[in-house]
Amino acid sequence: MGTRGSKDVLYLGIDAGTQSIKASVYDGAMQLVQERAVKFDEELPQYGTRAGMIVEDEAAGVVRSPVFMWVEALEIALERLAQAVDMSSIVAVSGSAQQHSSVWWRAFPTSFDPNERLVEQLRAQKAFSTELSPIWADSSTSEEVKSAEERVGGAAAMQQLTGSVGTERFTGNQIARMAKRHPEIYKDTERVMLLSTALTSLFLGRPAATEAGDAAGMNMMQLDKNVWLDDLEDVFDAPGLADKAGDLCEANANLGSVSDFMVKRFGFSPSCQVAAFTGDNLATLVGCVDRANDVIVSLGTSDTVLSQQPTRKQVNQAALVFPHPTDQALYMIMICYKNGGAVRNDEKGKDHKWSEVDEILLADADENEPDVICIFFPHKEIAPRPMDACERAFRIDNGEEVDVASLSWRQRVRGLILARALSIKTHLEDCKSSYDRVVITGGGSNSKGIPAVFRQVLGVPVFTSQQADGASRGAALKAMLAVDKAPKGHAILSERPESANFAQVPATDLYRKIEAQL
Numbered sequence: 001m002g003t004r005g006s007k008d009v010l011y012l013g014i015d016a017g018t019q020s021i022k023a024s025v026y027d028g029a030m031q032l033v034q035e036r037a038v039k040f041d042e043e044l045p046q047y048g049t050r051a052g053m054i055v056e057d058e059a060a061g062v063v064r065s066p067v068f069m070w071v072e073a074l075e076i077a078l079e080r081l082a083q084a085v086d087m088s089s090i091v092a093v094s095g096s097a098q099q100h101s102s103v104w105w106r107a108f109p110t111s112f113d114p115n116e117r118l119v120e121q122l123r124a125q126k127a128f129s130t131e132l133s134p135i136w137a138d139s140s141t142s143e144e145v146k147s148a149e150e151r152v153g154g155a156a157a158m159q160q161l162t163g164s165v166g167t168e169r170f171t172g173n174q175i176a177r178m179a180k181r182h183p184e185i186y187k188d189t190e191r192v193m194l195l196s197t198a199l200t201s202l203f204l205g206r207p208a209a210t211e212a213g214d215a216a217g218m219n220m221m222q223l224d225k226n227v228w229l230d231d232l233e234d235v236f237d238a239p240g241l242a243d244k245a246g247d248l249c250e251a252n253a254n255l256g257s258v259s260d261f262m263v264k265r266f267g268f269s270p271s272c273q274v275a276a277f278t279g280d281n282l283a284t285l286v287g288c289v290d291r292a293n294d295v296i297v298s299l300g301t302s303d304t305v306l307s308q309q310p311t312r313k314q315v316n317q318a319a320l321v322f323p324h325p326t327d328q329a330l331y332m333i334m335i336c337y338k339n340g341g342a343v344r345n346d347e348k349g350k351d352h353k354w355s356e357v358d359e360i361l362l363a364d365a366d367e368n369e370p371d372v373i374c375i376f377f378p379h380k381e382i383a384p385r386p387m388d389a390c391e392r393a394f395r396i397d398n399g400e401e402v403d404v405a406s407l408s409w410r411q412r413v414r415g416l417i418l419a420r421a422l423s424i425k426t427h428l429e430d431c432k433s434s435y436d437r438v439v440i441t442g443g444g445s446n447s448k449g450i451p452a453v454f455r456q457v458l459g460v461p462v463f464t465s466q467q468a469d470g471a472s473r474g475a476a477l478k479a480m481l482a483v484d485k486a487p488k489g490h491a492i493l494s495e496r497p498e499s500a501n502f503a504q505v506p507a508t509d510l511y512r513k514i515e516a517q518l
């Protein structure tokens with residue numbers, strides 16, 4: 001018998017983002033029941049991350065995150081949740097994780113002791129061959145990308161085969177770098193998994209297969225067949241990779257019951273099912289799409305623009321193609337800006353509140369402090385094409401460059417959000433012939449001001465998801481789908497009627513000229 005619609009059953013959606021892990025419980029009508037989050041920098045300062053990341057080498061683009069921090073945060077989130085909800089009513093769990101990031105298992109434990117903390121057990125067993133995992137923000141693999149592309153016949157061939165051109169943060173290239181520069185770690189690794197797969201495995205208590213949606217973010221999977229590349233080991237110059245990568249599974253796979261450890265430690269029912277976890281952007285799409293044509297803008301640590309379509313048609317090399325996370329007849333198209341929420345955090349600074357940012361964004365234009373377009377990339381940007389790090393500003397009427405040192409904080413804040421909205425508008429002009437509304441989600445959707453800027457710049461109605469974290473909602477929906485085929489379109493959206501008041505919205509042609517000189 002189906003369970004959807006019942007309020008007696010619960011579904012758990014985990015979202016392991018760059019800066020925090022969230023665990024959200026929904027009832028059978030997909031109403032949020034409880035949510036618990038663990039913020040890495042604030043609550044687990046012993047790991048020394050900034051925005052959840054450790055920049056090991058800025059110049060070389062080496063960015064890592066501590067794998068034990070992820071495990072510990074998951075454990076704390078589940079402990080907190082268990083104090084708030086009846087965990088035995090959860091009939092299925094699924095999750096999402098920052099894409100491309102990898103977990104390097106030296107040996108997956110053969111058993112877990114319910115009387116011990118997970119993090120301590122994994123430490124004691126030396127479960128990981130490296131404690132610092134390469135993550136999506138890493139851009140250190142340009143050599144490996146070039147080599148992998150050459151081996152499959154060039155960038156276009158890689159795009160045709162895998163859905164994306166060779167991409168620095170994609171896991172296959174990260175694995176190739178590890179095999180070359182740290183062969184001792186590579187050799188000592190039994191399984192290398194996406195973070196989403198590693199979390200699935202922790203719920204199952206055994207190594208899981210990799211979900212095809214997230215696997216498309218590795219440059220390792222043949223997109224239309226959902227199987228690994230035939231010559232995986234040659235392409236990435238990584239002996240034994242086929243074994244280390246494990247199996248693939250389809251997006252909606254139900255992988256079985258939670259482990260005995262999960263039952264005894266957190267109170268899950270032994271019959272609670274684990275649906276394959278996916279990438280956070282894929283889950284966000286599931287959690288936020290209400291109408292087929294909706295464009296989703298996720299303002300997390302990165303900013304992404306997501307849409308779904310029935311063909312794999314791409315407009316440019318920045319557009320990455322993934323199998324849809326729930327509907328096999330569709331594809332997800334994504335672009336990802338690296339300089340997103342973490343840059344906005346820095347611009348806000350510790351001395352200001354988000355409400356002050358909102359006030360500035362919603363204020364009228366002021367001719368004494370004319371609005372400008374601010375391109376602030378503390379890190380090399382990856383969308384809509386690779387661009388060097390820079391801090392530059394341009395007039396909104398004619399695109400002339402302005403001295404950044406002369407700008408007030410107000411001009412910087414307004415200019416930063418204006419630039420992102422303009423970049424997204426030009427990208428949407430390139431790739432969608434028609435879109436009539438935009439849904440904003442992720443931490444940035446808590447803002448009053450940012451949706452208003454998007455509304456004025458894009459000129460279409462702007463909505464936000466009921467809950468800022470669309471990804472954990474999408475994950476819970478995936479859990480529901482794996483045990484009970486639910487209809488699509490569960491997003492609960494609210495329109496954000498306020499518009500910002502820039503004196504003029506720069507033409508996209510002007511913005512294109514600015515972006516072309518970066």
Ligand SMILES: Nc1ncnc2c1ncn2[C@@H]1O[C@H](COP(=O)(O)OP(=O)(O)O)[C@@H](O)[C@H]1O
Nearest residue numbers: 017018019020300301341354442443444446447
């Ligand atoms: N009120 C707010 N106004 C603007 N941005 C906000 C607000 N609250 C949170 N954020 C943004 O949300 C980001 C975190 O978003 P989140 O989706 O949780 O990230 P991730 O999934 O990458 O961990 C922060 O970097 C910050 O920029």
Ligand SMILES: O=C(CO)[C@@H](O)[C@H](O)COP(=O)(O)O
Nearest residue numbers: 017018098099136300301302
């Ligand atoms: O690299 C990508 C997508 O390709 C990023 O979007 C990561 O998936 C991180 O997501 P957030 O933590 O910013 O939500």
